[in-house]
Amino acid sequence: MTFDIPEDRQYMESHEWALETEDGVRVGISDFAQDELGDVVFVELPDEGDSIAQDDEFGVIESIKAVSDLYAPVSGEIVGVNEDLFDSPELVNDEPFEDGWMIEIDPEDESQLEDLLSPEEYEEQIA
Template sequence: MEFAIPDGLSYAESHEWIDRRDGVVRVGITDFAQDELGDIVFVELPAEGETLERDDAFGLVESIKAVSDVYAPISGTVVEVNEALRDRPELVNESPFDDGWLIELESSDEPDHLLDADEYAERI
């Protein structure tokens, strides 16, 4: 099966992506991850203002048969969460890289452990 892996994003081995834009860092889970989980029925996200260390579990993504932690690929402070997911968790399935994003962080973390699209493609 072919999964979308957009160029320009950075990927964690635990299947989160980050997208740096205008000083904030948007975080979500990959197309591969949403497909593995199946129909997502619930997303639990942190409160705005919460501080995350790299690799902290910051939320949960639940399908019918599985629950998965989501980990912070980088350290930072949560400045926004995707409120739309509360009523429409299926956005993570339908649009994992756009409407299905999870949180936005303010971060000065400049990690070098993340993968680019090609590297991530090799892992899955």
Template structure:
């Protein structure tokens, strides 16, 4: 099976992605949403909170599992996708578009160097 892995973003081993332009937009990969199955609930922090690289910041719950969400980079949350409260299925339907989770103002640009590019991520999930 082939998964969509846009090359305009970076990826964590735990399947979160981050755009490289600011504000940094964060979500989960097409592979991750497929593995989870139908997403029924997403728990996210509040605007103004800070998240830390490689630390849990929220939870995604599906019909199969409850999974922690990990921060690809550190920063202050400048936007939360409130649409997910009423439509958590957006994570399944459009993981790189309407199903995004957070936008942050990054505090350490060097953390991007630790993330995988699309080719490295695709090799990991193959």
């Protein structure tokens, strides 16, 4: 099976993606991850204003098959939370790279993005 792996973002080994935007770093989970989880039924996310450290857990995603922790690709302050997921967690399945995003982080150190996997490296990991 072929999974969508957009070239405009970096990836974590734990299947989160990070996209630099004008507001900071937007974070979600990959197409591969949402497929592995199955139908997402619940997403627990932090509050705006919370601080997070790179690789720390920032939330939980629950599907009909599993419960998984979510990890931060960079350190910083949470400046955005996708509240649409509270009422419509299935957006993670339907549009993992668009409307299914989870949080936005104002990064303390953007060079942390260099620690993440490139799209090519991530593709090799899930192959």
